[in-house]
Amino acid sequence: MPPFTDAGSNPHGVCHDREGGPEPPGDLAARAQVGGDTFGKLLAGNARIRGPRPAMRFKDNGIWASWTWAEVYAEARGLAAGLQKLGLKRGDKIAIVGGNRPKLYWSIMAAQILGAIPVPVYADAIADELAYVLDNAEVTFAAVQDQEQVDKLISVADRVPRLQTILYDFDRGLKDYDHGELHHIDTVIAAGKAALGEPGAAAALDGEIAAGKGEDVSIILYTSGTTGRSKGVMLSAAGCINAATDTVTFDKLNDTDSVLAYLPLAWVGDHYLNYAQAMVAGFCVACPESAETAQADLKEIGPTFYFAPPRVFENLLTRVMIRMEDAGRLKRGMFHHFIGVAKQWGEKILNGESVPLAAKLSYGLGDLLVYGPLKNALGFSNIRVAYTAGEAIGPELFSFYRSLGLNLKQLYGQTEAFLYVTAQPDGQIRADTVGPATPNVDIRIDPASGEVLYKSPGQFIGYYKEPEKTAETMTPDGYVKTGDAGFFDATGHLRIIDRAKDVGKLKDGALFAPKYIENKLKFYPNIKEAVAFGQDQDFVTVFINIDPIAVGNWAERNNVSYGGYQELAGLPQVYDIIGAHVDETNRTLAAEPMMAGGQIKRFLILHKELDADDGELTRTQKVRRGFIAERYQPLVDALYSGKTEQHIATEVTFEDGRKGTIAATVAIRDARTYPAVVVANATGAMGKAA
Amino acid sequence: MSTALPGETLLAVENVSLRFGGVRAISDVSFDVVKGEIRAIIGPNGAGKTSMLNCINGFYHPQEGAITFKGVKRPKVKPHEAAVGGIARTFQNVALFKGMTTLDNIMVGRTLKMHRSFFWHLFRNGPAMTEEIEHRRKVEQIIDFLEIEHIRKTPVGKLPYGLQKRVELGRALAMEPDLLLLDEPMAGMNLEEKEDMCRFILDVNNTYGTTIALIEHDMGVVMDLSDRVVVLEYGRKIADGTPDAVKKDQTVIDAYLGVAH
Numbered sequence: 017m018p019p020f021t022d023a024g025s026n027p028h029g030v031c032h033d034r035e036g037g038p039e040p041p042g043d044l045a046a047r048a049q050v051g052g053d054t055f056g057k058l059l060a061g062n063a064r065i066r067g068p069r070p071a072m073r074f075k076d077n078g079i080w081a082s083w084t085w086a087e088v089y090a091e092a093r094g095l096a097a098g099l100q101k102l103g104l105k106r107g108d109k110i111a112i113v114g115g116n117r118p119k120l121y122w123s124i125m126a127a128q129i130l131g132a133i134p135v136p137v138y139a140d141a142i143a144d145e146l147a148y149v150l151d152n153a154e155v156t157f158a159a160v161q162d163q164e165q166v167d168k169l170i171s172v173a174d175r176v177p178r179l180q181t182i183l184y185d186f187d188r189g190l191k192d193y194d195h196g197e198l199h200h201i202d203t204v205i206a207a208g209k210a211a212l213g214e215p216g217a218a219a220a221l222d223g224e225i226a227a228g229k230g231e232d233v234s235i236i237l238y239t240s241g242t243t244g245r246s247k248g249v250m251l252s253a254a255g256c257i258n259a260a261t262d263t264v265t266f267d268k269l270n271d272t273d274s275v276l277a278y279l280p281l282a283w284v285g286d287h288y289l290n291y292a293q294a295m296v297a298g299f300c301v302a303c304p305e306s307a308e309t310a311q312a313d314l315k316e317i318g319p320t321f322y323f324a325p326p327r328v329f330e331n332l333l334t335r336v337m338i339r340m341e342d343a344g345r346l347k348r349g350m351f352h353h354f355i356g357v358a359k360q361w362g363e364k365i366l367n368g369e370s371v372p373l374a375a376k377l378s379y380g381l382g383d384l385l386v387y388g389p390l391k392n393a394l395g396f397s398n399i400r401v402a403y404t405a406g407e408a409i410g411p412e413l414f415s416f417y418r419s420l421g422l423n424l425k426q427l428y429g430q431t432e433a434f435l436y437v438t439a440q441p442d443g444q445i446r447a448d449t450v451g452p453a454t455p456n457v458d459i460r461i462d463p464a465s466g467e468v469l470y471k472s473p474g475q476f477i478g479y480y481k482e483p484e485k486t487a488e489t490m491t492p493d494g495y496v497k498t499g500d501a502g503f504f505d506a507t508g509h510l511r512i513i514d515r516a517k518d519v520g521k522l523k524d525g526a527l528f529a530p531k532y533i534e535n536k537l538k539f540y541p542n543i544k545e546a547v548a549f550g551q552d553q554d555f556v557t558v559f560i561n562i563d564p565i566a567v568g569n570w571a572e573r574n575n576v577s578y579g580g581y582q583e584l585a586g587l588p589q590v591y592d593i594i595g596a597h598v599d600e601t602n603r604t605l606a607a608e609p610m611m612a613g614g615q616i617k618r619f620l621i622l623h624k625e626l627d628a629d630d631g632e633l634t635r636t637q638k639v640r641r642g643f644i645a646e647r648y649q650p651l652v653d654a655l656y657s658g659k660t661e662q663h664i665a666t667e668v669t670f671e672d673g674r675k676g677t678i679a680a681t682v683a684i685r686d687a688r689t690y691p692a693v694v695v696a697n698a699t700g701a702m703g704k705a706a
Numbered sequence: 707m708s709t710a711l712p713g714e715t716l717l718a719v720e721n722v723s724l725r726f727g728g729v730r731a732i733s734d735v736s737f738d739v740v741k742g743e744i745r746a747i748i749g750p751n752g753a754g755k756t757s758m759l760n761c762i763n764g765f766y767h768p769q770e771g772a773i774t775f776k777g778v779k780r781p782k783v784k785p786h787e788a789a790v791g792g793i794a795r796t797f798q799n800v801a802l803f804k805g806m807t808t809l810d811n812i813m814v815g816r817t818l819k820m821h822r823s824f825f826w827h828l829f830r831n832g833p834a835m836t837e838e839i840e841h842r843r844k845v846e847q848i849i850d851f852l853e854i855e856h857i858r859k860t861p862v863g864k865l866p867y868g869l870q871k872r873v874e875l876g877r878a879l880a881m882e883p884d885l886l887l888l889d890e891p892m893a894g895m896n897l898e899e900k901e902d903m904c905r906f907i908l909d910v911n912n913t914y915g916t917t918i919a920l921i922e923h924d925m926g927v928v929m930d931l932s933d934r935v936v937v938l939e940y941g942r943k944i945a946d947g948t949p950d951a952v953k954k955d956q957t958v959i960d961a962y963l964g965v966a967h
Contacts, residue, residue: 077846078858188851189909308856672898 049261049296053230054253056129058295060225063089066271066298074118075305075313083118085298088125091205095119095126097221098208099157102181102199106131106227109153109236111179113137113146113169114161116277116303119185119201121291123159124235128253129221131228132157135236135248136282138635139165140628142673145246147172149238153248153480154178159201162186166198230254236480237284239431240636248480249284249431259434259474260292262455266439267401271298273320276395278310283636285406288435289323314395322402326409327637329424332394333413334541338569354382355416362387362419367443387420396422403427403439406636408531410539411447418445426450428512432489432496433457434474438510449509459510460495461503467516468502469495518641520551526613528556530641533614536604540597541566545626545633547644548616549652555617557655559648560594561585561626567593582680585621591685594621598687605690612692618655619687620662622648623680629669651682660684715774716741716885716917717762722771724757724941731757732768735943737936739885744911745919746928746949749938750961755921756798758938759887762919763795764788776884790818794883796874798890798921804863808873811862812848815880816841848876851913852906868899872906879910886910888920892927900924904931929953937961 050061062071067086074081083091104110110127112134114120124134135153137146139161146168150158156178160166166184173179183201184190190198212218234253238246263269275294279286294301299321304313314322340351361375371379391397402417402424409426417424427439428450437459440451453459457472475496478486489497501519502512513519514531522528530548533556537546545561562585570593571578578584602615626632632644645652647666654662665679717739724732732754739745747755760766762773764783773780775791783791794815802811819841820827826834849855852872857865862873871891878886891907892900904927910916922928928935929949937945937952939961945952952958 077843077850078855079846188913189905191912305855306853312856312859670897672901674897 053257054228055295056225056228059089059092059125062298069271070300072118073302092122092125092129093221094205094209095122096129097211098204099126100130101207101211104130104132104157108132109135109155110157110159111135111137111150111155112159112281113165114139115307116281117161117185118303120159120281128234129225133233133236138280138282143168143172147175149246150176150179153236157181159183163189166190237287237431240634247482247485250477250480251434252477255474256292256434257296260296262473263436264293264297266455269293269297269299269321273299274302275321276302276304276314276317276319278304284431284435285323318395318398320398320400322399324404325406326404329404329413329417333416334566351386354386357382358419363415366418366421391420408535414447430498432476433470433472437470437472446509449505449511452508465516466501468498468500471495522550522613523552523554528614536601542593543597545639547639547641549645553656556614557618558616560619560621562590562621581625582623585623595685602687602689607693615689616687617689618684620682620684623682624678654684713740713742718774720772722761722768724761724766724768730941732941737946739917739919741917742915743917743933744931746932746935747921748928748935753938754941755938756889759889763793763887792884794878794881795887796878796889796891800870800874802862802870802874805861807859807861808854808857811873812845812876812880815877818881845880848879852876868895886916886918890921892922892924907931
């Protein structure tokens with residue numbers, strides 16, 4: 017994860033601990049963070065001190081429904097009591113499979129109230145992956161979204177013998193199923209609420225909440241499996257809460273904030289940003305109507321805190337640009353003029369630097385005519401803090417959003433740390449770093465391998481049932497190995513180069529950092545994905561996936577006809593475009609002393625889009641380089657044998673699970689390389705890396 | 707799949723013949739549709755399937771024979787009368803209002819259920835507003851049911867074909883029909899869209915208990931989906947029965963695969 021962007025701003029943080037909003041002063045007590053070392057206790061605390069404030073929203077049948085903290089607590093208690101009646105006990109595991117729906121969040125809360133352990137699983141996981149995780153985690157219960165997930169669970173039932181009871185949220189198509197061990201979440205909640213009415217039942221449930229301890233396992237989050245089988249990361253309740261408390265304070269979040277929970281439920285980011293932070297700060301979490309409507313829902317909700325991986329920002333920008341190409345001349349001219357103004361002055365204004373009055377006026381007019389409406393259309397109008405992480409973000413992309421006045425920052429983290437390891441504080445935002453360590457996080461760089469090691473409050477307890485893997489990941493003195501190579505630059509910010517094990521050498525000893533090269537290529541809107549090869553080879557080569565939207569739009573504007581992705585990818589004109597991008601990439605690589613040896617000699621455009629269903633990407637859309645190299649071995653060989661084209665047939669998996677074959681003859685091109693540019697004092701900060 | 711076959715007959719077609727001048731589109735066809743079932747009408751091109759649907763919903767009037775709907779032998783009805791009576795349909799070629807949004811298109815399906823006068827609706831106030839809110843709620847349930855939330859406000863002309871078909875189904879469902887006629891609901895769809903559509907048809911039948919009569923070319927779909935199948939060829943009925951029975955019927959095999967002469 018290398019280059020990122022820049023400067024800082026803090027238009028809001030006037031007072032230290034909490035934001036001054038339009039609330040009456042009497043309500044200030046409600047701004048306090050509630051104490052407690054388990055989520056059950058936090059939920060009870062939130063219901064007590066900010067009972068009537070909104071906790072959750074969900075767009076159902078076209079209307080935003082809201083639940084207050086008191087209501088959410090009541091529902092979660094009902095569900096907990098219902099689950100208890102069905103047999104869920106302290107220490108049992110309950111799988112959560114589905115999208116961001118309130119009732120699935122309540123299932124997580126209910127499990128944590130009882131001291132049971134929720135195990136969220138990616139909703140788009142195929143049955144095979146699902147069976148592995150469920151069996152590995154020894155789940156006995158599952159709370160799922162709908163028939164699709166119920167069917168999946170039933171199809172793998174024989175491989176998950178411990179699973180007894182399934183709860184579902186959405187009943188369409190499930191009427192005729194055997195309801196012996198299958199329950200609608202609503203009926204479970206109703207039964208639980210009825211049971212809580214009995215004398216002593218409510219007090220017994222309070223007892224369960226009180227019995228929870230901070231060091232207990234609060235949740236098991238499975239890693240996305242970038243490297244082999246996914247592992248269950250056990251996180252403790254107190255660890256989660258301490259970590260979230262640190263960042264809530266760091267970004268000055270409080271209960272007037274709001275987020276849209278659209279990230280996958282099973283990903284640490286959702287559990288951290290939308291669940292743990294909401295519980296600690298008491299803010300409102302809105303659930304989109306469906307995954308497809310998230311963009312429209314974002315606009316309606318107008319959240320104040322936002323997280324998106326770089327590719328979301330990239331897609332948004334691509335879409336905006338394409339729509340502007342199709343706009344009328346006046347609008348297009350206005351857009352380009354004011355985006356130019358923003359590029360020149362926007363970031364300086366956001367950083368509070370002094371700029372000429374004319375620039376301020378021009379920017380103000382731009383805000384009125386372009387930036388404001390654009391941010392509104394994207395749902396960014398109210399955003400106070402926005403983060404991006406997970407992949408490198410292009411410097412141009414990063415400054416585009418910042419120049420519009422969006423306080424976009426970068427963080428670096430991982431599941432094992434319960435997300436945050438570093439984050440950029442307001443005012444210290446740079447393109448190419450991920451910021452200094454977050455409060456209470458201790459980072460060390462392994463002197464031998466350059467690997468980033470850390471100790472953090474949210475640090476995991478261990479991998480579930482895999483003590484030897486846990487031991488491998490830890491240093492003897494208790495630091496966690498990230499597996500990423502990086503270094504601190506002169507300003508004390510961390511810079512990540514690549515996965516430590518991926519940073520290799522070419523035959524001539526030149527440094528080969530595949531991801532660094534891939535990211536440079538991916539900054540071009542026309543390139544969606546790139547895979548670099550070169551370990552122990554004479555030179556670097558790449559596979560390229562074109563972006564069908566951007567390139568398709570180019571084709572449309574230039575009257576180039578094509579029948580599908582494969583044909584588009586093979587067009588000589590497209591090769592020319594991509595070739596120019598590769599050429600430019602080589603030129604920038606040549607300017608960096610450490611990377612100059614890793615210029616791209618040959619490239620090809622892959623005939624199919626890389627897909628997680630074929631195992632080429634992880635569920636979080638990261639390329640699995642080793643697997644791809646094996647799968648497309650003939651193409652890799654051809655890149656190094658000097659051929660100009662190569663035939664390849666690949667098996668693919670369609671969305672319905674059927675298999676088919678795609679065959680194509682892929683052209684291979686040479687790229688121009690440049691002599692390394694010797695820059696007088698470029699060695700300083702870069703010298704220590706790798 | 708429902709097995710309530712010995713149920714009440716919803717629609718009976720008796721000895722129907724339809725001619726266009728000298729061309730005989732349908733000759734002496736009889737079959738029935740039982741409440742709650744999914745009934746398929748299949749046959750090679752030009753077998754008279756769509757003509758049959760057109761007779762049922764009152765677009766064509768057969769010269770001979772009778773159609774009994776809900777126990778009443780029907781005189782000549784017009785399509786809108788059939789609609790009031792509880793028959794909704796979709797078309798082989800999508801027939802939506804292309805410039806209107808998904809929401810508005812489905813709302814059109816509620817027109818027959820609106821009771822306030824045109825003038826009340828002009829002012830969009832008082833009882834008309836109450837009524838509109840109620841209808842909107844119904845429409846939103848259908849949008850939710852068909853999973854088309856993300857295109858709620860998109861003009862249907864901009865949508866891909868598979869989604870347009872789904873919107874059309876939504877509009878027919880908005881009428882809360884007793885009998886739903888689907889004319890090739892799967893035509894021109896890719897496999898995934900077909901599977902989705904199958905799911906929705908089964909779910910409509912399962913959730914709302916709607917009786918469905920459908921025309922379809924894709925044999926796999928028909929055999930999986932329907933409770934009973936009637937086979938037409940050159941305007942005549944050549945088979946009628948469960949999918950399994952029809953599949954084994956020699957005349958049907960001949961009609962589809964041709965016979966050596």
